[in-house]
Amino acid sequence: MMETIEKYLGKLVAQGLVDSSEDASLFSMDDRIYSKDENIPQIVEYLFKTLNITSLIIARPSRLILNIIGELKKVCPDRIAPKDSESITFIHDIPVLQDMDSKTIATALKRRKGCIATDGSIIATGSITLEQAFVVFSSICFALFVKYFSDVLNSLGGSHGNVHDECTVIEPSSTILGMIGPPGPIRRPSLVIPESEYDVISTKVDTGKATVESGLVDSFFGNISYTLDDYMYISQTAAALDELEGLIDKVALDGSSTNDITSSSEMGSHLRIHELTLDRAILHGHPKFSVIMSMYGKPMELGEKRYLGDIPVVYGRVGAGKKGLVHVLPPAMQESRAAIAYGHGTFTSGSESFLDAFDKMLYIENACFEMLKGLLSI
Amino acid sequence: MSKYTLKCLFVDLDSRSVRFEQVPQDISLKYIGGRGIATHLLGLNPMLKAGEPETPLIFSAGPLTGSRLPSTGRMSISSFSPLTNTITSSSVGGNLGIQMRMAGLDVIHITGKSRNKLVLCIQDRDVSFEDVALGEDTPLQEVFLKLSSRGSVAAVGSAGFHGCLFASIMVDGAYAAGRGGLGYVMASKNLVAVTVRGSHRPGVGDRYMEGITTEDILRLFDASPAIMGVSGIHRYGTVSLVDLMASRRMMPTANFRKTFFEQYRAFSASRIVSTFKATHNGCYACPIRCKLKSDGGKELPEFETVSHFGALNENADLMSIIEANRICNEVGMDTITAASTIACLAEIREKKYTGDTLVGKVKEMASGKGLGELLQMGSRRLAEELGQPGTSMSVKSMEIPAYDPRGAYGMALGYCTSTRGACHLRAYPISHEILRRPVATDRFSFQGKARIIKIAEDVNAVIDSMGACKFAFFGASMEEYALGMKAVTGLDIEPQDLITIGERIFTLERYINCQRGFAKEDDFLPARFYKEHGTPGPGLEIPPIERALFKETLERYYRVRGCSPDGVPTEKRLKELDII
Structure with a gap:
């Protein structure tokens, strides 16, 4: 205890x-x-x-x-x-x-x-x-x-x-405005293109830690996947992103196993994103300024899409239900390899490495911070 | 606080008389409905034996049963168990609870014994007794076919009339009040079936709030991989757990001598769904729809049944598993106890009963003839009779379900503290120990488990009493269902108040069992689990449970539960909970 x-x-x-x-x-x-x-x-x-x-x-x-x-x-x-x-x-x-x-x-x-x-x-x-x-x-x-x-x-x-x-x-409040800044200090994950199961797991563990340490997600939230050969390796539900050791499910892409019942609630989205983009590395975090900017303007409803710069913002519920992100997020990712779920968080992908996905997420978060600054005339 | 009284129909089968009564408001509020009110009513005369005419058989719906809140189509059937001698209560789906509520009834309390086999027919306030001419071995599907025009039907099959101590009561053909032998109690009253039809939808205090809460709950279902996920029970039914239990090396195999069955893929979810082109089925107002049907409309077995007729008996023949399940449902027998009893016999005789041989043993058991007479007494009595009591994998004479306790220590404790014998559903720690909801706990540790299990038992007691389904709590929590309770009943009640009601119910159940002679020594697993290793996996050892550590945790549990060192609820706690 x-x-x-x-x-x-x-x-x-x-x-x-x-x-x-x-x-x-x-x-x-x-x-x-x-x-x-x-x-x-x-x-x-x-x-x-x-x-x-x-x-x-x-x-x-x-x-x-x-x-x-x-x-x-x-x-x-x-x-x-x-x-x-x-x-x-x-x-x-x-x-x-x-x-x-x-x-x-x-x-x-x-x-x-x-x-x-x-x-x-x-x-x-x-x-x-x-x-x-x-x-x-x-x-x-x-x-x-x-x-x-x-x-x-x-x-x-x-x-x-x-x-x-x-x-x-x-x-x-000027006090509060004076206390915020862009994400940082930043610790980028290492550039590794995984070639084995061992590579996949160690890269995912490293990327999860880097994403939390860089303030792009609080440890308990977010999820991460990598597809190699016939399997997707995805973080388990309720897994802390900075403690992924032993908490990665290996999911057969042919649907022959139901072991992934413990996988992230966004697994449906990860699978579909991979199908549509063929990108292997998918990262989901909750960067604060991206979430705030996604909520700027009218509240969204299922099926709506708008843009922050070039990045699509879509609305859907957490998970794979009828109103779930699984229906709206993957097509948006196909469009730009990055998308923000309204009031929720950012999804990014990289064709082969997590570094691409991480850098995109960081770029979007910095851009959102700048947008916020501009709007608030900080 | 609004007026909240449960409506009860008392039925005396001796005199074929009935009376309607309202349960006093204070009792209604203290026990709320479902399993809770049944526990209170059984506790009024706690020393009755199963099978005696005066022993009540109680059907009780919950205040949420029949509401529009998701997954609230359930009710309880309760009595004293012929198998375990404990109080017993079984949560069951189907339409019976909803029809009861539509007939203006929360409770049907049945005592006495009819001279002839009869059907109790309820249509709103009209109650009639109808003698039936059914053969001893009439298949349950025929009974349902014959009676389905009367509304929802709860019926007991031939196993109950043959004296099977684990006979079940089937509701609407597909839903089993499976465990503990409630079918035996019903058959002992010569009551073949109860039919209920109501015509008035129960009122809702705040329809708008009911709608808001429904959305909150559905949002949480969507966010739960175990419910609506790609491999969740919404898609694959409960058999989605087969692969996971195998990979976690906690699939009971060869009567719990192993924890992994190499041929488990023979009955995996994807195999079952593809073989039978399975579609979903489920209870009223339930978006989860956890039951599977074949494309021919036949009910397919659930996880526990598949695993025990499969791995526990080292049987990789899927068709025989399906057939064994069909027979159990046709005659009304609990599949977990049936499969475990056959596995026990197999160990004693150093044989394997697989394929047609397994089906043959199920038929023998159902007939109650020859060896079947002993088989239908359950594994504890069978093993004692055959001189090998250590081969019965049971707690309080109830067979252990399909989660090996060496692979989940909370489950180990929960099997032992359950008030109806080894039951996975009383504490249901699979949620956090395996499915990681709402957070994960270390499945190989007893740390914190005493209080975790105690709270979970209380939560599940009130879930059963409200008429909700435990699967809903793989996603939602008491916060949302308490809001639902407010909306539906108008009661000013908070989540923690509900859990306290659950604590009252569970503590009373334990107190009743203690009055019936149960003691600390009944709260342990069979010796095998403290001595023998499970099957290891890649990087995974399954050691036996340290008995001393288990005992220490059990004693902590007693303290948390407010029991004496011997496990008896103290007078102080009984008074605090307003039980005495």
């Missing part, structure tokens, strides 16, 4: 979700509560007693997110309802606490997996593992960032035609 606590504390810091390990308290519970703190706060004991959870993170997020929370709370005092795809699918909304007594916190967490405390701290829970609480924490930070900037952009009004139903008009 303590190893797991150390691991996720480290990840919170490494991914910039908190500024310092001092800002975060992590708890796991089996038949007793485990924590780095010798004294378990009463409120934590109360929450574990009251809620059917196994893990809890209470942490002050990074200064940037803390500022964003401050701004959003002014206009969303009770709950924040982000409109990015992951939030709509998994988070729904984030309660904002008015009080910090145990009952108020428990009441909020009885309904949702995470909430925002009066001091801007984020409280996140997991019903199975600490990783789950980490994912909730990370998702909330991502959702708040995207919501803030997409709200600000859309509040510019005029020809931008904001009609996001949960959008709130926000005056841009």
Whole structure:
């Protein structure tokens, strides 16, 4: 238990979700509560007693997110309802606490997996593992960032035609604008054209790490595939992109095995993209500015397509259902080898190496950052 | 809080009399419906034995049954088990629960024993008893054909009337309340079938919110590879798990002496789907549609059945697996126990029953004649009778399903703490240990599993009580279904409140079992799993489970569950949960 606590504390810091390990308290519970703190706060004991959870993170997020929370709370005092795809699918909304007594916190967490405390701290829970609480924490930070900037952009009004139903008009905060920058520092994956299964796996592991380290995706999200001979090698569902060792499914392209039931929820899209483009390397991340810019303008509906520069933006749900990305994303990828899923993330491909795919994703993210800067006159 | 009372039809087969009653609101709210309310009703007289006339057989729908929320077409059938002597409850699909709700009924509570074989017919508020002239061996399909004009039908087959302790109740021809011998209980009442037809769709508190929640749930189904993915159960049915269990080296083989069957591709999902040009089938309002049908309209077996009539018996003959499944459904027998009992016999006799021989053994079992009389008692009694009790792969006399516990330690614990004997569905850790939903856990570790399993048992108890399907939770969570509960019932209820209701139900089930004599020593796996290795794979060892570690985890589980060191729920916890 303590190893797991150390691991996720480290990840919170490494991914910039908190500024310092001092800002975060992590708890796991089996038949007793485990924590780095010798004294378990009463409120934590109360929450574990009251809620059917196994893990809890209470942490002050990074200064940037803390500022964003401050701004959003002014206009969303009770709950924040982000409109990015992951939030709509998994988070729904984030309660904002008015009080910090145990009952108020428990009441909020009885309904949702995470909430925002009066001091801007984020409280996140997991019903199975600490990783789950980490994912909730990370998702909330991502959702708040995207919501803030997409709200600000859309509040510019005029020809931008904001009609996001949960959008709130926000005056841009100069403090926050002064804190953002393009993705970086960047660590590009190595240029390898895989020729064996071993190459494929080691290249994928390296690319996954590079994508997370470069800030193009939070570790738990995104997916990655490479096709060699008759197999697609694809990351498993719920696999952290920076920890892919042992979490890559080998999928027979002829459909003769169902082993891939554990593969990424976007496997259908990966297969179809490969069929249409013959590109071997496919990378999917959640670069923040690309997601924000994809939400600039009218909300999209299934079947719609628009462009950010040359890059198509399409709308579809996560996965392979009737309204899934699988129906709209692959044709867009065929068109330009890169596409942004509205409010969700970027897909890029490379004919033989992940470096191509990575560079495209980075290029798009930098371009989106520049677009945002221009629109906000930073 | 809105008025929430369950409507119950009490039926006495001795006097052929009925009465309608409303379950008091406090009880209705505490146990909510489905498995929960049945547990409460059975707990009122916890020492009854299966097969005694006064032992109730309870059909209970959930408050979501028949709503438009996805995957909510289920109900429960409950009683005391002749196989295990535990309380037992089986979640079943089909239309029966929906018809009950349309007839204004949440619960049908049946006691007594009819002098002649009869059918209980319910049409809205009209209840009638009809004597039937059916031969002992009338195939269930004939029964369904004969009665289908009366609405939805739950029927017991010849196995129940022959005294099979694991006889099932079949609903609408294709859906089994399979485990624990509920068909035996029904047959012991001389009740051949229950038919229900209703004509009023149950009301919904907030239709708009029901629609919003439905969209939220469908979005999560789409995002779940296990449900709607390329190889998900929507496309291949539950047999999509065959390849995965083989590659994870946790496919029970040769009566659990191995964990890998080299010829598993003979019954893989792609083989079954291509051989039979399979199409989908499923319950009302369920987009998952996990059942497979052949192009000739025949029901195809599910994963557990395929794996146990296949690998567990070292049988690579797909046609014999299909036939064994057909016979079980025709006579009403639980396929898991049937297959496992034959595998047990094979080990004792040092033989293999495959192909036609396997089918022959199933027929013998169904007839209840000759060796069949012993086979239909299940593996525990068979193994004891033949002097080799260690060959029964069961917990509390219920045979272990098709996930080898050495390959998933949460599953190992869940088999033992399940309140109806070795059941994969009570905690269903396959979700996180194998399918990685919503997150993955280390399948070879007990770390954290005591609390994980306890919470999962509570969650699944309330899922069964709401009338929802567990497969839905490979994608969605209690957050969405709680919102659905609010929309449908008008109750002001949060996800965690529902899980607490589940905790009440599960704890009461455990308490009832303790009252019936179950104790800590019943919460262990057969010795084989602590001594013998499973079959290794590439870079993968399957060691035996460390018994001391298992015991330690079990004791942690007791503490988390609020039990004494002997595994009995404490008075304090029973009071906290408002059980006593």
